[in-house]
Amino acid sequence: MIHPFNKKPEKKTAILIVGSEGVGKHALALDMLKTEHPFELNIRTAGCLPLPAEKAADRPRLDFICFVIDITKPDSFKIVKESLQHMDISYCLGKACLVVSKVKNSHRSTPLESIHDLANRLSLQVVFGDLEDETERLHVARRLVSTLHLSAGLQCSGSAPTLVNCVIDFAVQTDIHTAE
């Protein structure tokens, strides 16, 4: 089980990209390093969770987990779903997201509804973009870096819960506001 708060924070922010083989994790990681980021970035990738226990001590604190789903591969969604069980629930407070790749492909093996459903249940943010297409991948990388910037607590204006509030519960929030 990985936990966002069981280790001391470091100067470097660490992000973990989880996804089955061949979804483009490494290309995405390289693009993230290419984009401008005003902080030190440490990217790790994994095929699935849980991570091996013996190396747990060497691992930095993981500030953000990004799950990549290839919508054309049936396994991809299953692996992500199983991996989610090995992640502490506090990651759902704006410290994790789903990246859905190849949504424009017509041979979908996972219906979009089930992805939206999963995301809603766990309050996860969903980012769409084809990781095989260069411009789209760079776009996804930029969005991830800016999300990480906020959720790792490096911006004075907000933190991870801000993200959850804005992305997931914005509708609810405005309801309360107008009710007042």
Place this chain on the structure above:
Amino acid sequence: MSLKKKNPLNDAVCYLVSADSKLKIKGNEALHKSLEVIERTATSSGLSPEQILQLVDVAASGKQAETVSKKLIKLLIPATKVPEVAVLKAISWICTNRPSMTIQCLLVRWIIVVYDYIDGRDRLHGLYGLLFRFLHFHSMLPYMCQLLYFLTRREDVKLYRVRQLLELQKNLGSQPYLTGLLLIYKHYQPGLLSVVINRKYKSFFPTYDRKWSAMVRLIQEKSNPLERSQNDTVLERLQPKLDTSSMAAARKRRKLDSIPDIQSSASMADFVKGGLSKLNLLDGTVPFIHISTFGKLLESIDKIEFPNQMGAVLKSRLLQHVISYSSDKVADTRFQFWLQATLHEVLLDYPLENGPEYTTRLLRSLKSFLDFLQEGIPVLDAVLSSYICQWNGLDNRCLIFKLLTRCRLHQFSDFRESILNPLGKLFFTSSVYFKCQTIQALTDMLQNQVAVERLHHEELESYQTSGQSESNKNKPMSVLFWEEDGEEDFKTVDFVREFVQFVSQLCLVALQCGKSHPLLEHCILNFLEMASVLHKCYQVPFVVFPPASLFVWLLFSSNPYTVSRLCSVISRFKFVFQSLKIQQSTGQLGGRNDSFESVTEVNKTILCLINALWRCKAFDHSEETRQMEELSFSPELVDPRIGVDCDAMLSAYHHQAFSCFTYKFIKENTFGIKHPTEIKVCKREFLGYLERHSLKGLNEFVNSVIIRTKPSTTK
């Protein structure tokens, strides 16, 4: 003669045609080989009309084994067009009841898939009564309904057919395909059907073979080379040609875009035979294909018949004129059906297969049609709301935002659920430029909804409340896409109020995360300006005041133009409230005074801004401003070493945004001032100085507030 060329395809077709009895499947090398040859040709370049004609006989006769027939029907992919005779043959085979039910269904599905490519439909339409009888076969019902939906003309709608359809609906329950067919009947003859038709279905024909038809279209594009003279006018196409290549040429456009060309072989033949005048005598209508100029359109303005290809509206400006004045419900239903199917395919189901240029072209012509029409299309809103949930925020961004601007008015809760919330999700994690574009799009949307859609909504509302009996007299004239009993019941005021609240919340979060980006502030101020001029420019009888926190946040900006524009926005709001008050006192508002609930908040905001910028009392906690939570912090917390009076820190000449102007003002030294604090004695002159540097807002604001309130405060 074809045998001489040693064409394997012809051999294969001949082999199948010449087989008299049922061919063995197992171990029959010749059969497998010929099927393979046909499959290869069909899926790469399509089959010629003659081959289709021959193979329909083989496949539909039921002579061969079921698997062979099935495969053959699936492979009947036309390279250019399908001869009408082939379709007629298929139907006559269905009538013999020799092929099995599955094959019969498959044949009907094939006709639907190739419907667009049939070279004539008049003889097929002649079989309408016969096809209608097939509705009794339950397994064929969904497909037959769709085929009839395509074929139905006004003269086909008869009372006995309506009765049969209603009987079927009674037995089977409400089915989408029956509803679809009934709806087209109702549009043709509203007098015959008094039932209320349920429009809950997203698509009337979920059984439609999308993959198959995508495949057919792909082959059509492949087999027809790209080049085609672009300046091919309607008149040129009308020229009688001996060969049939003109039809094929029209198809070639499909490669370039998904919008069909207008074509009609029946009317073309009539034209060749007897000319326009004879046609007029026959049934009193003029097919659109004979209309080539605006003058001709005016001549026969009341007699124009819409072409079969409703999608051509997007391409032909003349047809756009026709559809915009016509009150033909059938035409707009057909157009919406086409639009929904096409957009679904292009945006949601097969975006990759269609290619980005294709999509862009379609969206662009759709946008120009919407600009022409000045009205949103309900189907478009529905498709966009599904698309936006899976949008990557990159593809066709400008066009998508432009189309979103043209949204119709909906109940706000639905609108937020379907459009605003998905947009918000993209908004928060995107770059500041995306945020700016979104806010700009929402500003345009507000303008469109107040200036255009509000009037449409009011017209529809008054039409519905006026009662249906005398409805023919004052049908909504300015609205094209509307439904009987289809409009939701809500007030524009509520929509605008909640919309402004929502966008203000978005702006606040954007400001919080964006570290006061100048472009972002510019877009937010554009939005606030739009909200403040709604009453003045579009005669809206109400005003919505955005949350005060947004104003206070912008007050702390370090951009002088932001603060200046903020001041002019707030003074504009003040004028709007004043003029509304005058209108209310003269009874022009008709007893509506929802707007005045926010009057105290406006006053508080004005007081807060003037205290901060002018009176050097930024953190003064008097009665009136006590509730301005945003500015209520205790000045004791500030480090005394700063040496400036806290309350004066936000005054015009101490404000961080104006510091460069303060510096220059002192440098120019017309008043012998050495330190910013001394500007206090010549504040008015400083405002004049700012105004000379195009920062008019502050002066405007101070003049509008101070002069009028001074007598009352000194009292």
